Amino acid sequence: MRLVVFGAGYVGLVTGTGLSDLGHDVFLCDIDADRIEALSKGSVPIYEPGLADLVRRNQRNGRLRFGTTIAPPYDRADAYFVAVGTPPTASGAADISAVLSVADEIARVAQTPALVVVKSTVPVGTCDAVQERMGGARVPLEVVSNPEFLKEGDAVNDFFKPDRIVLGARSEGARATLRDLYAPLQLSGERVVVTDPRSSELIKYAANTMLAMRVSFMNELSRLCHATGADVHAVRLGVGTDARIGKRYLYSGPGYGGSCFPKDVQALAALGKASGVPMRLAEATHLANEEQATYLADLVEKSLDGVEGRTIALWGLAFKPETDDVRESPAVKLARALVDKGATVVGHDPEASENFLKVMAERPEHAGKVRVTERDYDALDGAHALVLLAEWRSYRAPNFAEMKRRLAPGDGELPPVLVDARNIWRPLDVLRAGLRYQGIGVSATGTTRVHDRPSQR
Ligand SMILES: NC(=O)c1ccc[n+]([C@@H]2O[C@H](COP(=O)([O-])OP(=O)(O)OC[C@H]3O[C@@H](n4cnc5c(N)ncnc54)[C@H](O)[C@@H]3O)[C@@H](O)[C@H]2O)c1
Missing domain, CATH: 3.40.50.720 (NAD(P)-binding Rossmann-like Domain)
Structure with a gap:
């Protein structure tokens, strides 16, 4: 044809x-x-x-x-x-x-x-x-x-x-x-x-909102785990093994991003409003996602006892691995929040660094506060914390001792911190290298193991 x-x-x-x-x-x-x-x-x-x-x-x-x-x-x-x-x-x-x-x-x-x-x-x-x-x-x-x-x-x-x-x-x-x-x-x-065309159009919004809803629900649960001492890995496994629920799209993290979920969830909510049928779950899914971004920025700030004047390394600038797309990327949201609080950000991504810098340049007041490095470990040099945001394969088995050498020495009793916003590292490995571990709704002391983590999207 x-x-x-x-x-x-x-x-x-x-x-x-x-x-x-x-x-x-x-x-x-x-x-x-x-x-x-x-x-x-x-x-x-x-x-x-x-x-x-x-x-x-x-x-x-x-x-x-x-x-x-x-x-x-x-x-x-x-x-x-x-x-x-x-x-x-x-x-x-x-x-x-x-x-x-x-x-x-x-x-x-x-x-x-x-x-x-x-x-x-x-x-x-x-x-x-x-x-x-x-x-x-x-x-x-x-x-x-x-x-x-x-x-x-x-x-x-x-x-x-x-x-x-x-x-x-x-x-x-x-x-x-x-x-x-x-x-x-x-x-x-x-x-x-x-x-028919109308049902077909709605299928797309329904599918994306359903998936985003699962992610937002797990993100809310991860915050509840953090507050109550429960562990979101265990909750995910316990819930996901129910065949009616299934295991996919049950990973807590920095919040969903990209050019589809954030926009489509909001568009469904807007369509509901315009049609006189409020889409409460879509509205809540979006709100929970916004809150997860704030939660993550607060988590980084708390783990360093303030970020003003600090340097924070970010690994994974794309909204997820294997893409250079930074639209609605959690890394962009976090970098902006940290720079607004007085921090400097040094990022690394295998493919998305250029796009990340372009988007960050949209805020002229952030000039000089954001840079990227060609090599992953170089982003850690002198940084006070590393936040992992998109779980590219090359980040999955890092050399934690090398990280410790590269990061700035901690404050007094407190060693430098790795904030694992995708829960992919084993806390014990991090602790053994003399670093602190902070995951999303998981124990920071290494009592749980990370299980196989297929790509969600
Ligand atoms: N990116 C995804 O993962 C994905 C997945 C499923 C569906 N979608 C949907 O598909 C659509 C496209 O998404 P995308 O991510 O490919 O967008 P994109 O921004 O990557 O690409 C859109 C392209 O359209 C071009 N364009 C704009 N106006 C045009 C015109 N009048 N004539 C010709 N070209 C024009 C732009 O220059 C751009 O290159 C969106 O509706 C999106 O929601 C995206």
């Missing part, structure tokens, strides 16, 4: 590249001219494992092209995919202006009947609004909702092995075309959920 994908970000780039790898002729269109120029030269502007090789392979093959405007033959595409951003507005509701502007562009350029496949996460009713908006097109265009469920850090894998493919389509013809398109991804059994 001849396909156009609007938006060459995390979703559009993975989707477009994946579709070209399945044998389709794909044109990726983005208004960001720098991004398109880089991609045209084979340089992939985002970090996503396996993506760069896949882009280059299909580019060489002539099946994947990039541009900023639609020109023939792509005005005669079989389907136009919409994968542009839907960021939150001040009220938390999703801003769908980019989706609408793409809809206008498709209606203007399309020369032959086509499907318009909305992959962006959009509020219920958006596909219907887009359909109406394209009423003036010279050819029939049918809008289909096909929300994206990929996880950054594992997105290529998710494209080729999706848990499910949700199709919200009004006509049999549209359903059949998309079933055909996605058939090569389902050789081991069909995973398509077919429904």
Whole structure:
């Protein structure tokens, strides 16, 4: 098929590249001219494992092209995919202006009947609004909702092995075309959920909010554990072994981040408000997440008896491992809170340092208070504490004695502290190296063991 994908970000780039790898002729269109120029030269502007090789392979093959405007033959595409951003507005509701502007562009350029496949996460009713908006097109265009469920850090894998493919389509013809398109991804059994566009749009918000709710609940429990002396590892294992509950997304930590959970939870709450049906759980999930960020900043401050004039090292600046995405990253929130309290922050991340510095530079008053290091241990030199925020593999088995050597000597009786915001280290290993350990809702004296910790997102 001849396909156009609007938006060459995390979703559009993975989707477009994946579709070209399945044998389709794909044109990726983005208004960001720098991004398109880089991609045209084979340089992939985002970090996503396996993506760069896949882009280059299909580019060489002539099946994947990039541009900023639609020109023939792509005005005669079989389907136009919409994968542009839907960021939150001040009220938390999703801003769908980019989706609408793409809809206008498709209606203007399309020369032959086509499907318009909305992959962006959009509020219920958006596909219907887009359909109406394209009423003036010279050819029939049918809008289909096909929300994206990929996880950054594992997105290529998710494209080729999706848990499910949700199709919200009004006509049999549209359903059949998309079933055909996605058939090569389902050789081991069909995973398509077919429904109407409105239900399909809501499925995406429901799924993300449900997952975020589990994380927020565990984060609240971790604070309760801290206050009462219970241990959140034990609680997680005890709860997660109930088959009705399951083990995933039950890890306490610094709060969820990224471009999806925070925005989608708030958008569901806003949609509920606008529809006269308050989404109490979504509202509480968001609030609990905000509180977790404050809790973590307080924890660091308390463990050092104040952070003014101190240097704090942060490991893991992306919102999670295996991505360079720092949108809503707990590291950004913590760094800002610490600098506001008078601390200096030195960060390290295998892929996200540049993006982190860019975001931190948005607050000119923080200039000179934030830097990053190329090597992980260099961030610890002379720091009073290290906070682990995103559990990249390279942080999982560190040399604690080396950490002790690098960190500033503690205050009097108090050795330097490692704040393990992902609960991945064994407290005893840390204590044996002459350091203090502070986890999230776990014993600081090493009475519990960390168990296998598969990636959550
Ligand atoms: N990132 C994820 O993990 C993820 C997962 C599932 C769903 N989603 C949803 O997918 C959508 C895209 O997310 P993303 O993370 O890929 O966003 P992104 O910010 O990485 O990329 C969006 C791209 O769209 C481009 N764009 C904006 N307006 C455009 C226009 N009019 N024409 C062409 N290009 C335009 C931007 O320049 C940018 O490159 C959002 O609705 C998001 O909620 C994201």
